[in-house]
Amino acid sequence: MPFIKMEAGKMDQAQKETLIAGFTEVASATLGIPPEAFLVLIKENEMDNWGKGGRMLSKVLAEQKRGN
Template sequence: MPYITMECGKLTTEQKENLISRLTETASEATGIPPEFFMITIKELPDTNMGFGGKTVEKTKREYLKK
């Protein structure tokens, strides 16, 4: 049974449903494995627990919104 996990920031229920649907559809098409065999999990991380470019995502978002 294929297992796909996605780690990201906070998502709405609608975004999660869309992501699960699209990941399943794309992976099924790419592998030829029926969609019902895919398991998808989404791990939400706080913006203070992720960073890039030496800054937390929280700080990057604040700076972006000031523009």
């Protein structure tokens, strides 16, 4: 059973459904394997669990929103 995994920040249900359908469609067409064979996992992470440039991503993004 083919397995596709994506890690990202928080998403709403519609975004997850779109990603799952899209990943499955592209992988199925590319590999010639029926869509029913694929398992897709979306792992959501809090922005405090990510780091960029030695700083928590939540702080980096907050500063970008403020225009700093």
